[in-house]
Amino acid sequence: MDFAVHADPRVQRQLDRLANLSLPQGRLSLDTIRALLERLDDPHLRLPPVFHVAGTNGKGSVCAFLRAMLEADGKRVHVTTSPHLVRYNERIRLSGELIADGTLAALLAEVLDVGEDLAPSFFEVTIAAAFTAFAREPADVCVVEVGLGGRFDATNVLPHPAACGVAALGIDHEQFLLAPEDGAPTDALSRIAFEKAGITKRGCPLVTLSYPEGPTLEIERAAMAAGAPLAMRGREWHTSADTLLYYADRHGELVLPRPAMPGAHQAENAALAVAMLRHQDFVSVSAAALAAGIRSANWPARLxxxxxxxxxxxxxxxxxxxxxxxxxxxxxxxxxxxxxxxxxxxxxxxxxxxxxxxxxxxxxxxxxxxxxxxxxxxxxxxxxxxxxxxxxxxxxxxxxxxxxxxxxxxxxxxxxxxxxxxxxxxx
Missing domain, CATH: 3.90.190.20 (Mur ligase, C-terminal domain)
Incomplete structure (x- = not known):
């Protein structure tokens, strides 16, 4: 469980309550988060267009690029990511600002009170709080990072995202994501892809990087089963490793700057964010804003x-x-x-x-x-x-x-x- 401390005693009282929560062993379903959200008047059904991002590595950076690009276009953006680095407030960002302490304390108290008998987990309470805050404050867009896996992640109650994205795949959280299960792939990386692709929704674009054959097949199966348009790097969109980031898709080619964030892998994350924006029809973002967001995006503690x-x-x-x-x-x-x-x-x-x-x-x-x-x-x-x-x-x-x-x-x-x-x- 995430360790959480806070300087504001109002918030700390609620974080102490959160610290006593745990995920009951063997519970793999979205039933609890759905029940909790229902008691909060189903805020997840009243959100502006949502970009939902899964992946083993890079999903937080993809969210940072999405936020920066959307804000560069003048959009008000709500964001939830995890884990936090220093303060729990980092998990909930409202229209560009970290949630205020007083608002956070009251929100957590409300969610914990209404769901006490449901025995929700730390993360389920966090996501219920984030979606409730998002529904109450007007914005143009939401960016939502998957916490762990995808298929049974608390964020996966979102009914119809503007686009779903899958970032880089790797082996992590093996005790949760690789547990034996009938009907799931036995190859480790294919199983990871199976879990991440579980965020796919009917009719919603699924935008991904390129992967080895096994994971690719799992993602293709998920998209086909959901009737989701699949946009995979190397097929529906492309990038170049040259000095500039080149991007081409159904809308034509763009020449964009490489990210200011260190690390060659950040060009890949930026490209996925661009592709998610270009392969959906809910939110328009100019080429100038895409470029500005690539330059300005920041994601702490990543190189x-x-x-x-x-x-x-x-x-x-x-x-x-x-x-x-x-x-x-x-x-x-x-x-x-x-x-x-x-x-x-x-x-x-x-x-x-x-x-x-x-x-x-x-x-x-x-x-x-x-x-x-x-x-x-x-x-x-x-x-x-x-x-x-x-x-x-x-x-x-x-x-x-x-x-x-x-x-x-x-x-x-x-x-x-x-x-x-x-x-x-x-x-």
């Missing part, structure tokens, strides 16, 4: 270069919440040809090798640190040469003054703690 602070000193320090193999591959590409000191904190439920192995050629040293308030891997899990430190500040202080960059990675929870310490709060 974020930290500013100078008492924590970083004069060092070049990067922060990333990546914790699986797909993230390790993206980080390896970013630091290709360079050496880096890795400071890593990883939940005990994650696989250390998944992140470490792809980065092997770039790692000069590994220092393991705790993930505050969570069970985490000790330094021995990261190899014979890995060192340990009390926290990130201690780890950085112990490194030699060799001018080699530092990467802090392994957990979004650890990333949130770093942002709190440096004062670079998401806003």
């Amino acid at each position: 974020q270069r930290l500013s100078r602070s008492s924590l970083t000193g004069d060092r070049e320090v990067w922060l990333d919440g990546g914790h699986n193999r797909s993230a390790g591959i993206a980080l390896a590409q970013h630091f290709a040809g360079r050496r880096v000191h890795l400071v890593i904190g990883m939940l005990s439920s994650k696989d250390p090798a998944a992140l470490i192995e792809p980065m092997q050629n770039s790692l000069l040293s590994i220092t393991a640190v705790p993930v505050p308030h969570h069970d985490y891997h000790a330094h021995a899990a990261f190899g014979r040469t890995a060192a340990s430190a009390n926290d990130v500040a201690d780890a950085i202080a112990k490194l030699p003054a060799d001018g080699v960059p530092v990467l802090v990675a392994g957990s979004l929870y650890l990333a949130g703690e770093v942002l709190r310490l440096t004062g670079e709060l998401p806003n």
Whole structure:
């Protein structure tokens, strides 16, 4: 469960109630979230056009690009993403602003009170609160990030999104998404695609990246079963890896700038956001706004270069919440040809090798640190040469003054703690 603390005592009282919730073992259905929303007058049925985004890696960045592009076009945009990094408010953004503390406290109290006997989960309460807030405050568009999987995710009550998107696929949350089930694929990545494609809705465009054969077949099956138009990269739309991002679809070709966000993979995420906007008919966005949003989009703790602070000193320090193999591959590409000191904190439920192995050629040293308030891997899990430190500040202080960059990675929870310490709060 997400650990949540807040400076405002009104919010903290509700977060303490949230912390006592858990997902009953074996419950895989949308029945509870539907019942909870019904008691709140079904806010999910009264939303403006919604862009619904699933994926293992990159879905948060896709949401950030969507928001930036839509806002560049003058649209009022509501957004819900997860998890939060520093403050729970980050999960609910109303017309461009994080939800105010007073509004949040009252909203959570309302949802928790009406659903107390339903035993909802932390995330079900969060999504019910977000959709209720979205329905009460006028906006032009909503952007909704899937929390985990897709098929049984609490966000999957949305009846008719403007477009559904699936970002990069990888192996994560295996205990939930790869549990044996009759009728589900047995190949791991195909099973992940099966779960993510579960957000497909009848008649709603399903916009995706390109994948290996097994996952591609699962996505095609989902689109066909739902009668959803499928727009897959490499078939209905295309990108180029050149200096500029090139995009061509049914509306013709666009030449767009590459993202300002670091990492070659962000061009892929930006392209998916563009494709989602271009393959739907509810919201119009100009080419100029697409370009402006690609330049301005920001998503904290995803290859974020930290500013100078008492924590970083004069060092070049990067922060990333990546914790699986797909993230390790993206980080390896970013630091290709360079050496880096890795400071890593990883939940005990994650696989250390998944992140470490792809980065092997770039790692000069590994220092393991705790993930505050969570069970985490000790330094021995990261190899014979890995060192340990009390926290990130201690780890950085112990490194030699060799001018080699530092990467802090392994957990979004650890990333949130770093942002709190440096004062670079998401806003």
